[in-house]
Amino acid sequence: MELKRVVVTGLGALTPLGNSVTDYWNGLINGVSGAAPITHFDASKFKTQFACEVKGFDPHDIMDRKEARKVDPFVQFAIASTDEAVKDADLDFDKLDRNRIGVIWGSGIGGLRTFTDEVVNFSKGDGTPRFNPFFIPKMLVDIAPGHISMRYGLRGPNFSAVSACASSTNAMIDAFTYIRMGRADIIITGGSEATINEAGIGGFNAMHALSTRNDDPKTASRPFDKDRDGFVSGEGSGAIILESLEHALARGAKIYAEIVGGGMSADAHHITASHPEGLGAKLAMTMAVKDAEMDFSDIDYINVHGTSTPVGDISEAKAIVDLFGEHAYKLNISSTKSMTGHLLGAAGAIEAIAAILTVKNDIVPPTINHFTDDPEIDNRLNFTFNKAQKREVRAALSNTFGFGGHNATVIVKKYLD
Structure with a gap:
């Protein structure tokens, strides 16, 4: 079969360097560090007391308070970056075939914040099981693409790729494959993670995986430097709109680049x-x-x-x-x-x-x-x-x-x- 060409028509980013693609890119090319002391919880007793947190993000800017309580931060991040990517790609779903638009998303851990909070709350009680009715769906790794599909009414391929730190690249490759084989016209792909909490930092500390350069967080992530001592935990989300070339051209979409392998x-x-x-x-x-x-x-x-x-x-x-x-x-x-x-x-x-x-x-x-x-x-x-x-x-x-x-x-x- 003749494989279709696949192009990028929209981008969205929520990162430690900024809450939009423009801010993220400007931070990158200007060499800005997103590392700082942890604010999400009291990390004073942890070996690592800093991370690259998302800053100034308010989930209520993208959903009401009732909905925000039903989803873990990794899903909130996913929706925020997807909203930006959809707008960037100028997608009018009312004029497109929703049956041929999918979501393939990546996350390595999923709702760790939710899992941690629920278990801690139970351990503090008298043993009577009192769990949030949204506990399970909030923590599921695959729930992010589910929420994205429901937000936009997209009925194409919908699942998560889970391969630890390779997850969202695997998701992107899957999306690329589905489109070039003609099984979808557009796929929203990318990934999100929100693990800067007691369990995430404590767990990676126990593995001796994180930098402990607490005296100088901004220079702690030192790839290829002789004195590197581990990675710095980050959080956020990236969304990419992949589209068959013929479909993109037919609707007059702008094209960033082509995915080729x-x-x-x-x-x-x-x-x-x-x-x-x-x-x-x-x-x-x-x-x-x-x-x-x-x-x-x-x-x-x-x-x-x-x-x-x-x-x-x-x-x-x-x-x-x-x-x-x-x-x-x-x-x-x-x-x-x-x-x-x-x-x-x-x-x-x-x-x-x-x-x-x-x-x-x-x-x-x-x-x-x-x-x-x-x-x-x-x-x-x-x-x-x-x-x-x-x-x-x-x-x-x-x-x-x-x-x-x-x-x-x-x-x-x-x-x-």
Whole structure:
């Protein structure tokens, strides 16, 4: 069968750098850190007392108080970014076939705030079960696309991808596949996460996964720096409107970029640590480039997973050098997690948006907080340290890797008619 071309026609973002795509992008290219002391709860007794929180978000701006109480913050975030993306894409659903418009969403954990609150409240009681009647639907990972579909009356494919930190990239690849196979005209895809709470921070602290640089939160996320000591927890949401090219052209939509390939793999190595040789990462990138029918030399920019963990950054850099060869040194590479923190299941969504805007605007966002080269990393690579760089970006590759050894890579390129 002839596969359809798939394009991006709308974007929405709610991030630690700003509550719109414009604010998010401006924060990225200006090298702004979203890290600060935690305000969502009293973190004074925790090993990590800072995070990259969403700031100034009021769910009542997008839903009434009654509805807000029925959904976890990760769903509130999802709806906020989707509303922006739908408006950006100028979608008039009354003039479109709702049966051919779907929602495929990603989240790694879902309603952790809800789960934590309900269990804590029960433990404080006399043992009598008193649970919120919305407890289960509020915490379900798949509930976000359900709410989005109900908000707009969309009856196309509707489900969640759950692969830890690769979730929203997997969701995007699924959406891309459904459209190019002709099973949908438009799919709202992306991801959301809201885990900056006692359970989220405490759990990651117990794993020794988080930075504990409490004296200087803004420089705590240091991908590829010798003194990195773990990732910084982030929260938020990113929404992307994917559409078949023919459908977009027929309705006169603006086009940001084209999605051309996706690759997925497993490390089959360890529940949390990436493969030391980056085998799974190389396989996912290889499959994405092959799927796009491109050469490695066609890629100009990689938005890396780059979490600022001691092992992960080394293995990803090694995978890039091994796979791209000499072309690796012609690439721009950056980890936007140095600014946003790690949004877990939503990371792939906001980082794909960064890649899309890099291709659209020919500006590469930086990897901030670089102070000392790591001798275990090939520093001939251009990590776009500390300052954005202007260059032509024909195509960009975005990597996300998740606990369990899940790897997902998506490729976006300039739209050429």
